[in-house]
Amino acid sequence: MSASQWLPALGGGMLVGLSALLLMLFNGRVAGISGILAGALQRTDAWRWLFLLGLGLGSLLAFGLGWSSLPTLAVLPAWPWVALAGLLVGIGTRLGNGCTSGHGICGVGRLSRRSIVATLVFMTTAVLTVLVSRHLL
Numbered sequence: 001m002s003a004s005q006w007l008p009a010l011g012g013g014m015l016v017g018l019s020a021l022l023l024m025l026f027n028g029r030v031a032g033i034s035g036i037l038a039g040a041l042q043r044t045d046a047w048r049w050l051f052l053l054g055l056g057l058g059s060l061l062a063f064g065l066g067w068s069s070l071p072t073l074a075v076l077p078a079w080p081w082v083a084l085a086g087l088l089v090g091i092g093t094r095l096g097n098g099c100t101s102g103h104g105i106c107g108v109g110r111l112s113r114r115s116i117v118a119t120l121v122f123m124t125t126a127v128l129t130v131l132v133s134r135h136l137l
Contacts, residue, residue, distance in 0.1 A: 020109070032103075
């Protein structure tokens with residue numbers, strides 16, 4: 001594997017970590033995207049909208065500069081499956097009191113036992129989902 005393949009991922013990971021650190025340092029908030037989005041929809045906190053805008057614009061910028069590409073799937077899932085998956089992710093986010101970004105990036109970094117367990121559950125579920133959907137069905 002050449003450096004051109006893994007350097008963009010390393011840089012992106014470092015920027016995500018830096019943004020989570022800066023949000024904690026300057027705002028005292030955990031960078032859990034689902035919580036930030038829910039708060040933005042309920043209140044008019046400017047920082048929430050700016051954080052979400054930065055996520056979208058940063059992704060578009062990276063894609064436009066050729067630092068990222070959309071994955072190609074052999075078979076695209078039908079929209080009902082995508083809708084069901086989104087619903088299940090939303091339910092899991094509420095049940096787990098946080099999303100993968102809040103638990104996986106911020107919680108694990110703070111050595112929170114609850115976040116470590118939640119992240120292990122997320123990752124195990126993801127591996128099993130890919131195994132079943134791509135290899136067993």
